[in-house]
Amino acid sequence: MSNKVIYAIYNDDDILMDAVKKTRAAHHHIEEVFTPFPVHGLDKAMGIAPTRLAICAFLYGCVGISVATAMMNYIMIQDWPQDIGGKPSFSYIENMPAFVPIMFELTVFFAAHLMVITFYMRSKLWPFKEAENPDVRTTDDHFLMEVAVNDNEEELISFFQSTGAVEVKVIDKH
Amino acid sequence: MYTFSSKLKTLSFVLMAVGILGIGYGFLTAPKDIQDVEKLLAAESHGSHGEAKHETSGVSDETHVATADHTEVTEGEKMVEGTAAGSPSVDSSKVVEQIQAEPVHAEVIVKKEGHHELSAEEEHTEHLNHVLHQLQNKPWSAFYVACIFFMLVSLGVLVFYAIQQVAQAGWSPVLFRVMQGITAYLPVGSVIFFIFLLLSGFHLNHLFIWLDPEVVATDKLIANKAGYLNFPFWIIRAAIFLIGWNLYRYYSRKNCLAQDEANDNLNYKKNFKLSAMFLVFFIVSESIMSWDWIMSIDPHWFSTLFGWYVFASFFVSSITTIALVTLYLKAKGVLEHVNTSHIHDLAKFMFGFSIFWTYLWFSQYMLIWYANIPEEVTYYITRIELYNLPFFGAVVMNFVFPLLILINTDFKRITWVLVMAGVVILGGHYIDFFNMIMPGTVGDRWFIGISEIASVLFFLGLFIYVVFTAMTKVPLLAKRNPFIEESKHFHY
Numbered sequence: 001m002s003n004k005v006i007y008a009i010y011n012d013d014d015i016l017m018d019a020v021k022k023t024r025a026a027h028h029h030i031e032e033v034f035t036p037f038p039v040h041g042l043d044k045a046m047g048i049a050p051t052r053l054a055i056c057a058f059l060y061g062c063v064g065i066s067v068a069t070a071m072m073n074y075i076m077i078q079d080w081p082q083d084i085g086g087k088p089s090f091s092y093i094e095n096m097p098a099f100v101p102i103m104f105e106l107t108v109f110f111a112a113h114l115m116v117i118t119f120y121m122r123s124k125l126w127p128f129k130e131a132e133n134p135d136v137r138t139t140d141d142h143f144l145m146e147v148a149v150n151d152n153e154e155e156l157i158s159f160f161q162s163t164g165a166v167e168v169k170v171i172d173k174h
Numbered sequence: 175m176y177t178f179s180s181k182l183k184t185l186s187f188v189l190m191a192v193g194i195l196g197i198g199y200g201f202l203t204a205p206k207d208i209q210d211v212e213k214l215l216a217a218e219s220h221g222s223h224g225e226a227k228h229e230t231s232g233v234s235d236e237t238h239v240a241t242a243d244h245t246e247v248t249e250g251e252k253m254v255e256g257t258a259a260g261s262p263s264v265d266s267s268k269v270v271e272q273i274q275a276e277p278v279h280a281e282v283i284v285k286k287e288g289h290h291e292l293s294a295e296e297e298h299t300e301h302l303n304h305v306l307h308q309l310q311n312k313p314w315s316a317f318y319v320a321c322i323f324f325m326l327v328s329l330g331v332l333v334f335y336a337i338q339q340v341a342q343a344g345w346s347p348v349l350f351r352v353m354q355g356i357t358a359y360l361p362v363g364s365v366i367f368f369i370f371l372l373l374s375g376f377h378l379n380h381l382f383i384w385l386d387p388e389v390v391a392t393d394k395l396i397a398n399k400a401g402y403l404n405f406p407f408w409i410i411r412a413a414i415f416l417i418g419w420n421l422y423r424y425y426s427r428k429n430c431l432a433q434d435e436a437n438d439n440l441n442y443k444k445n446f447k448l449s450a451m452f453l454v455f456f457i458v459s460e461s462i463m464s465w466d467w468i469m470s471i472d473p474h475w476f477s478t479l480f481g482w483y484v485f486a487s488f489f490v491s492s493i494t495t496i497a498l499v500t501l502y503l504k505a506k507g508v509l510e511h512v513n514t515s516h517i518h519d520l521a522k523f524m525f526g527f528s529i530f531w532t533y534l535w536f537s538q539y540m541l542i543w544y545a546n547i548p549e550e551v552t553y554y555i556t557r558i559e560l561y562n563l564p565f566f567g568a569v570v571m572n573f574v575f576p577l578l579i580l581i582n583t584d585f586k587r588i589t590w591v592l593v594m595a596g597v598v599i600l601g602g603h604y605i606d607f608f609n610m611i612m613p614g615t616v617g618d619r620w621f622i623g624i625s626e627i628a629s630v631l632f633f634l635g636l637f638i639y640v641v642f643t644a645m646t647k648v649p650l651l652a653k654r655n656p657f658i659e660e661s662k663h664f665h666y
Contacts, residue, residue: 041665054583085544097540 004149005031007134008160009142009167013039016143019163020045023147026159031146034138053122057115064110068103134171142166176508176650178642186642189635196628200313208302211309215302307380308619314379315615320629321370322467323488323607324637325363330492331356332423333456339426339449344660345519348511350652351645352500354427356492358644359637361423364416371412371467375405381615384473395474403470411466415459422452434654442656460485468607471614475553477542483534484610490527490572491603494596496520499641501589508650514587515666521586521595528576528599531606535569557609560618564605571602604630 010016017039023030030046073092076082076099081089089095120126138144145165149156153170160168205211335353338346374382383389384396384403396403426445433441461481469480477483497520503509504517542550557565575598585591612620652658 058581086546087544097536097543100536100540 003173004153005171005173006147006149006153006156006160007167007169007171008145008147008163008165009135009137009169010145010164011142011166012164013143015164016145017042017045019145019160019165022163023145023159028156028159029148031148033146034133034135034144036139036141036143039143053115053119056118057111060114061107061111063114064107065103067110068099068106071106072099072102176503176506176642176645178646179506182638182642186635186639189631189638191635193628193630193632193635196624197313197317197632200316200623200625200628204313205306205309208299208306211302211306214309215305305619308616311380311615312619312621313625314381315612316625316629318370318381318615319604319607319611319626320633321363321367322611323491323604324359324633325367326484326488327491327495328357328359328363328637329419330488331496332360332419333453333489334492334496336422336426336449336452336456339445340453342446342657344657345516345664347652347655347657347661348509348664349496349500349516349520350430350655351648351650352503352509353496354430354648355645356495356499356641357423357427359640361420362636362640363633364420368412368416371409375409381611382470382473384470399473403473408466408470411462415463418455418459419452422448422455426452430652430655431648434649434652436654439656468610471611472553474549477538477550477553479534479538483531483538486527486531486534487572487603487606490524490531491600493520493523493527494599497524497592498596498600501592503645503650505589511651511662513664515664517589517592518583518586518666521580521592524592524595524599525576525580525586528572528580531603532569532573535573553613556613556617561609561613561620564609564620564622568602568605568609571598572606575599575602 008019010019013035016033016035020030020033020042024045024047033042033046035042069092076089076095077092083089084098087095087098092099133139133144134146135142135144145160147156147160149170157168157170205214331353335350335357337343338350338353373379375385377385380386384399385405390396390400426448429441429445429448433439433445464481464484465476468484469476497517500509500512500517500520504512539554542554576595579585579591579595608620608622608626655661
């Protein structure tokens with residue numbers, strides 16, 4: 001019984017947004033919403049906590065700039081100092097302007113790539129993963145809201161039909 | 175409708191009055207002749223940092239070109255050019271040899287050679303004359319920095335407004351009247367600025383040394399540029415630019431007000447076309463303006479991205495000004511449709527353009543640092559040796575501080591954080607303009623003292639008075655703008 005969910009399917013993002021707000025107001029638990037494209041403001045309407053990805057990005061950037069500094073210090077100062085353009089590489093700080101572009105690029109590189117990887121891991125996405133969306137139409141032009149059922153099947157069906165759903169299904173999830 | 179609160183009005187008058195007193199004090203206490211300077215230097219040498227400081231300035235400061243001895247290394251040939259009054263009997267062949275051996279120190283060597291031939295007394299008089307000119311320039315320069323800074327801030331707001339028009343931005347129309355209010359300072363600032371340029375042209379001050387025919391006669395580098403850097407052409411360019419910007423401001427505001435009562439979008443469309451044309455005119459005129467009014471203060475030096483650099487500096491100041499004025503008016507409760515998302519967007523622009531400024535600052539610095547060409551590096555050597563604190567302080571205020579404080583999403587909506595960041599950014603960019611102008615005019619005699627602070631206070635008072643008076647004249651909502659509904663409901 002506890003694994004039963006309702007799939008309410010909509011064909012317009014504005015109707016979906018209104019339905020999400022009504023569902024939240026009626027205190028039904030929204031498990032997930034599947035959409036073919038990002039719907040602006042949906043995360044707030046669903047009551048999802050703000051993303052912490054930005055904090056990760058900042059930390060990854062700090063790692064990137066540290067790696068770049070250590071790397072350039074080893075390559076250009078410690079391991080093989082050269083005299084380029086009359087600026088002998090005796091000290092990192094004196095040659096720092098030359099290394100700034102590299103420090104900047106690696107900051108961006110680390111922040112961007114690690115952020116994407118983090119995002120995939122948090123979203124439980126990896127290569128060859130089986131698609132999770134319950135209805136293929138959510139990749140085309142339909143929006144699907146998944147709501148948990150707690151012995152109130154009949155009530156929920158009529159509720160979702162009143163929110164403008166084009167289709168309401170009850171599914172037994174394994 | 176907004177009413178200019180009497181407190182703010184009083185504040186603006188007090189600022190102007192204090193400013194005028196301070197500016198007057200600066201001019202009155204500037205030394206009149208070399209006797210004054212001698213006394214001043216004697217008094218200084220009893221202090222902690224006497225002679226050593228003057229010695230360093232004697233060899234490294236490029237502004238010496240302005241006065242007595244014109245010793246220069248030409249671009250192509252690394253050859254010693256004419257030495258006018260200062261060093262008549264330099265053994266030039268010997269100098270050339272030395273320079274070829276060590277081109278970086280060319281100027282230093284020439285100076286030293288020259289000084290050996292001079293009697294100590296002559297050298298002293300020359301130095302006194304030089305310091306006299308720098309000190310006489312100081313109140314003028316202080317006035318000039320504040321004058322150009324506030325004028326460019328209002329110009330930058332005008333550009334930001336024009337960009338919003340051309341981009342048909344949906345978020346910003348609720349801020350249009352705020353931007354137009356700030357640009358009300360542009361005509362006032364332009365007139366004061368133009369008068370200042372005229373006074374420079376009539377030799378009341380010596381900020382632009384290439385305006386002095388004696389300097390041009392003895393300086394081959396400046397003489398070569400005389401076709402472009404001459405008073406009539408320069409002042410005509412200034413007039414064209416200032417009139418062009420003010421015309422756009424006038425007609426754009428007129429159309430925007432007419433749109434309020436219109437039944438169709440004709441005025442809006444006119445503004446769109448006008449704004450597009452203005453932006454083309456602006457980006458060309460801005461570049462030339464930056465060479466004419468700022469870069470030509472160091473007439474031997476040039477940088478190809480200087481126009482962008484100046485633009486980045488005043489543009490971020492302008493956006494900061496919009497944010498601060500908006501926050502003030504919002505706190506007064508007269509901008510009912512401005513929500514935190516609008517503020518957030520302005521804060522994002524403040525953050526983004528602070529990074530943009532740093533990018534250009536560093537691009538200009540790194541290329542010159544790496545290439546290490548004598549006539550280019552003098553610009554930075556002067557700044558790093560004599561202006562160390564303002565030079566690096568500007569980077570901290572304009573880059574490090576905004577980066578750390580505005581990177582956080584939540585902070586971009588908190589009023590006191592934004593006000594703090596805004597004040598630091600505006601201060602930092604004032605110092606940035608200070609760094610661009612002062613080294614070429616007062617050299618090592620710089621000090622942020624009464625003249626500088628009073629000039630800023632005067633223009634700040636005038637700015638507040640003009641801007642907030644303009645805001646009281648018209649409704650603060652462009653109610654018939656086609657995007658006004660979108661803007662009212664803008665939600666980030």
